[in-house]
Amino acid sequence: MAAPLLADRALGAVLVLAGAGVGWHAQSLEVAFAADPIGPKAFPTLVALAMAVCGAVLMVAPATRWEKAERVLPGIAATVAMFVYGLALPEIGFIPATFALCVVIALAFGATPLRAAASGAVTAPALWLLLDRLLDLPLPRGPLGI
Amino acid sequence: MDAIAALMGGFAVALTPTNLALALAGCLIGTAIGVLPGIGPMNAIALLLPFCFALKLPPESALILLAAVYYGSGYGGRITAILLNMPGEPSAAITTLDGHPLAKQGRAAAALMVTGIGSFVGATLSVVMMTFLAVPLARVAVGFSPADYVALIVFALSLLGAVAPGNAVKAWAAGCFGILLALVGVDSGTGIERLTMGSMEMLGGIDFTVLAIGLFAIGEVLLLLETRMRVAAAALGHGERLTLAELARCIPAMMRATGIGFAIGVLPGAGASVAAALSYSTERHIAERGEHRFGKGDMRGVASPETADNAAQIGNLVPMLSLGIPGSGTTAVLLGALLMYSITPGPLLFAQRPEVAWGLIASMYIGNVMLLVLNIPLVGLFTRLLAVPAWVLYPGVIALSLAGVWAVANSPFDLMLAVGFGVLGYALRKLDVPLVPIILGFVLGRLLEDNFRRAMALSDGDVAALFASIPSLLLWACTAAALAWPMLRRLRA
Incomplete structure (x- = not known):
């Protein structure tokens, strides 16, 4: 029964992993001087976090069935x-x-x-x-x- | 009446021989791609974009051409919907409900006539409204602070999930993904490399055409490859022509559809498909009080969604030009085109680059007349396109896509990247993830970050500054509603 919804769970997992990867990468963006108080890392961190949250929701509540292709x-x-x-x-x-x-x-x-x-x-x-x-x-x- | 004077200036731009020829070319291409299932306006504009750029067309000429493809496609989609019972472009889906029954009754020619007139009425009245509304709307936004812009962009992106027919969470995830794609490359504020994965080629960021051609043109063809196409077109039919009485009964429906379509179109995030569906169901409700044949072939049932479709397409252009916030995927691609010309649409566009803004608006008056001529007497020519076999059409689409990528990027790396995005676009379509938020996130991503950082610089890092003004508070409240709405919808269901 869980199998047809596997595609969405996998998509959710990929989004969580990608969000975590981007978030981790963003923390390495240290600059000695920036014109604004938050620098280059805050924004990507926030967006990656939002994406990971969406991924987590998909993992918990998957919706789509993957329709098999007629021809591959x-x-x-x-x-x-x-x-x-x-x-x-x-x-x-x-x-x-x-x-x-x-x-x-x-x-x-x-x-x-x-x-x-x-x-x-x-x-x-x-x-x-x-x-x-x-x-x-x-x-x-x-x-x-x- | 500044608007009239400015519009006259626009006509001076739009009536030059080059721009007239480009508008006509755009209308022809637009109708043709509207007819062809599987190639939507987004694909066509993405395909034409590199050529505009490589040919060094001035921005107003490029926009006149690309916009004509965009609103021309609204005329073409109905032909396939009525004759083939499948939408030539997504927003024509509703037209099949009554259009195909009419075609089966031998009244395809009449249905095409009434929808052609409806498309013209919807589009032209909307251009008139746009003429008077665009500048006042832009004036509201002139006073927007960076914090207000942050709220506006977040609202536009969150609305995509709320009004999209599919899964809201997927739409939001796609928007985030689009924003992250926009951040790839050297950060303009500090010069640091972000998200390049150590690749030299990524330093300059991802090219907009590479993303758009990959996701839309290549991804769509890959999806078409997995199903066998078996469709048979209904004949144009020599049944009874459209009578004046029938047309007269459709006029009130067209007026209502124009109002609904334009209003939905101006709202960011809601596209032509939503407008067509809402207009159809409204008209059906009204018709149910009297005699009607909705669902079995009612003229109002084709006139209404087609009018709303075209009105919404024009309405979508209003926030794109006045605020710099596109209301749909195709206008996001148009915005991307302007950004490639280093023109930022928004409140100052009408003052600083009147030839671009007003030239476009004036050209739409002319373009819609051209489209009426192309789509009423010459409709037979376009129906022949449906006879072109897939094995002639799609190899050409793919070859033109890749040649277009080569023309802007001149690198094998970008060709591969476009194919990679094509595979991604295919997979995301299979997973029911909408692609429009990716494009919208991509064109708005840097703008959002720039305004966010500017707002933080002004407030010295105090986050409360994002919620400090009346417009921003209103927009954040709307955002909260847009985020909560899909959950409520789910609970109710």
Whole structure:
């Protein structure tokens, strides 16, 4: 019976821990001179305390059930693709990186491989033309010069 | 009549070719994202923000564009609600109750017509009220001391929990989390590093666009990925057109909805969804005295929430411009946009930067006329958007999101941070934690701390100074009520 409400208890615990962590960190913020009497630590301490209190309330009175996802794999694939994109973008250039990203996300949304490739092949150059050429926002160029 | 003269000055700004074109672009984008489920105005503004900034648009032009996206989305949401029985944006949820039955009866075109007119009436009358109310409201706040501001901001944040439909404690926790995120980086008062976890990249603080794009655009797409979408749109229908008699019966409903919507909108924390729901139930109560078809397809049942929705959206802008306190998530994003331009909205905005404040207000008169034209004769164009498959749309949204982050930050670290916030946004949605308080806490966090420290400096550390003035006492009393209200509500239930 407690299991479905576990998500809220866990969230409460995370909030309490985070509040405690921030509060502890704030106590180390000692300055030799501050223009105001309370300095940089009082405010974060107060806010962290408030957050921890909210977390404690959630642990005592959880409310939400975590609804199971119908599909998990597509979300994980998309997340991994976005992280890799962040690392790869400056290395391989905007068009190849964006093409790969779009293909993965299109596949995650249930496109056939051919359609996914088409989606990436249109989106990546179109965005590059719009942003880099038309709007003059420099995007990273890879070894291919694009 | 200073307001009229100032408004004329605003029209001089809003009527330049660039600003007219930006308003039109904003209206088009706004209606389109209103139509598309899963992409709300907040996502769209977060997405456009880095480009405004990178293109060095002047602040008034950027605000005209972004605000047009914001109030344009209020027109678009109804299309999806009526044709698809799902809200294109959250505040259109109520419109589905009568809108979809009407569509099934072949009267979608009539329902779209009456809601289009309602949106225009609600928005335009609200802009008129705003024209005369914004400056007097700002004058009240000119005399606010730092201690009064502390009370005002705490009140705005506590109200979020009280009026939100979900769990109040989660809303407050989210607000605290947002404030803490705002504190990351070098403390401006003393130069000490706070909450950076020793990371060099964090020294400058978390970029607003990184947070907004991550939480809203990326998080929303991740949530969409976990369900299979199966929806079928109702046809526009060639049934009977809207008759004048039907429209006439809706006029009193529209007037009441404008009043309710605007009043709810001006109140910080209560958004367009609350206004639409309250307006619908009020209208239903009134209609129950006579003949009605509420719930089975009554024109008043779509006109009322749509009018209130648009009136509340405009109302939300009033505290944002006059007090610097946003009333909703989207206005918080707009406030964040102004802060990126180093413009602090608030009591002095109308005096110091009239071109920004009045240019925006004037552009809203023009924008709503544009939207009326876009949404009545051209509504068919926007319904075609519903046929764009997800695998074309969402890869583009993600690519544009990440390109936007790159445009402002130019660093792989910030790209990763945005994706991290995306995962967080997904998890918080699953946990039913509202995201709006995070954004509100983030844009108000530093302001709250600055005013708190200033108040303490003035009183030499005496906490009693926070409760020393009449406005602050009133606001603290309201805060106490806002904190107690959800508990009372729970006890009663």
